Amino acid sequence: MQELIWILTATTIIALLAWIGILTLALSNKTFKKLIKLLVAFAAGTLIAAAFIHLIPEAFYELGVGHGELTAPLLIIGGFVFFFILEQYLNWHHCHKAPEEHVKTPFSYMILIANGIHNFVDGILIGAAFLVDYSLGIVTAIGVAAHEIPQELGNFGILVYGGWEKLKALFVNFLAALLIIPGGIVAYIGAEIIDPVFIIPFAAGAFIYIGAADLIPEIHNGENIKTSIIILTMFLLGIAIILGVETFVPHQH
Numbered sequence: 001m002q003e004l005i006w007i008l009t010a011t012t013i014i015a016l017l018a019w020i021g022i023l024t025l026a027l028s029n030k031t032f033k034k035l036i037k038l039l040v041a042f043a044a045g046t047l048i049a050a051a052f053i054h055l056i057p058e059a060f061y062e063l064g065v066g067h068g069e070l071t072a073p074l075l076i077i078g079g080f081v082f083f084f085i086l087e088q089y090l091n092w093h094h095c096h097k098a099p100e101e102h103v104k105t106p107f108s109y110m111i112l113i114a115n116g117i118h119n120f121v122d123g124i125l126i127g128a129a130f131l132v133d134y135s136l137g138i139v140t141a142i143g144v145a146a147h148e149i150p151q152e153l154g155n156f157g158i159l160v161y162g163g164w165e166k167l168k169a170l171f172v173n174f175l176a177a178l179l180i181i182p183g184g185i186v187a188y189i190g191a192e193i194i195d196p197v198f199i200i201p202f203a204a205g206a207f208i209y210i211g212a213a214d215l216i217p218e219i220h221n222g223e224n225i226k227t228s229i230i231i232l233t234m235f236l237l238g239i240a241i242i243l244g245v246e247t248f249v250p251h252q253h
Contacts, residue, residue: 006134007127007184010141014122017148018177021156021170032153039150041219041231043143045238047211050143051204053242055129058136059201072201079205086117087214115155116176122148123183125206128199131191136200139245143207144180146238147215152177 024032059072122144130137152173159169187196219231 003130003137004185004188006130006137007188008181010126010130010137011123011181011184014126014141014145014148015119015174015177015180017145018152018174019170020149020152021173024153024156025166036150036153037219037231038234039146039153040215041234042238043146043150044211044215044219045235045240046143046146046242047207047215047238049239049242050139051207051211053246054136054139055200055204055207058133059197059204062132062197062200071198075198075201076205076208079202079207080209081205082202083206083209084213112155112159112172112176115151115173116179119177119180120183120186121206123180123185124187125183125199125203126180127184127187128191128196129203131187131196132200135245139242140203142241142245147210148177 024035027035056072056076059076063069063072063075065072126137126140126144129140155173155176156169159173160166164172187199219235
């Protein structure tokens with residue numbers, strides 16, 4: 001029961017991040033673009049660090065490592081491939097571009113559908129992580145939250161540019177974000193059927209794909225050396241936070 005409380009708390013907090021778009025209403029488009037890039041760099045650092053520092057070691061600990069022990073590696077690859085396919089076939093973008101860089105089309109509805117699916121899957125990953133180990137749950141939640149902030153800001157920008165009124169865009173984006181909560185509940189209930197440890201390497205593969213294939217390409221083109229240093233600092237800050245959790249949050253083992 002305590003795990004369910006942790007899951008509901010984490011997923012609810014992350015769902016509320018959908019309202020972060022309201023903070024950008026007073027920002028200029030130039031400032032908005034700079035903010036998004038910094039948040040993307042931070043998110044990339046947290047996701048990649050979470051995968052390599054927490055999730056993969058935990059997967060090998062639980063499922064074994066060595067010659068012939070392929071369960072964890074195959075599930076890591078499976079998570080990577082799943083998110084690659086999801087992005088390809090749902091035309092899912094994590095939307096770190098400014099609103100005017102997108103064409104005004106029904107794509108805004110696709111964003112809501114894809115975001116809802118994405119949040120539901122994130123809820124499952126978070127729920128499974130908390131069922132295995134509290135520190136893993138916290139790390140997974142931090143990684144998801146860090147990624148959600150730039151994504152939700154981008155989604156909000158696209159919805160507004162696609163013709164939605166600002167308050168309505170915030171509300172429907174929040175409805176899509178709420179699907180993370182039933183995702184967490186499904187993981188909790190389904191633990192009797194599927195051992196949560198099998199979801200941990202899957203989550204690692206997902207985090208690696210999102211961080212390396214989706215986020216890092218967005219931060220490669222620094223405008224100048226100063227911007228590049230700031231972006232690198234935000235990336236390293238994301239890694240440092242995950243290292244801090246590893247150091248200070250006790251494991252259940």
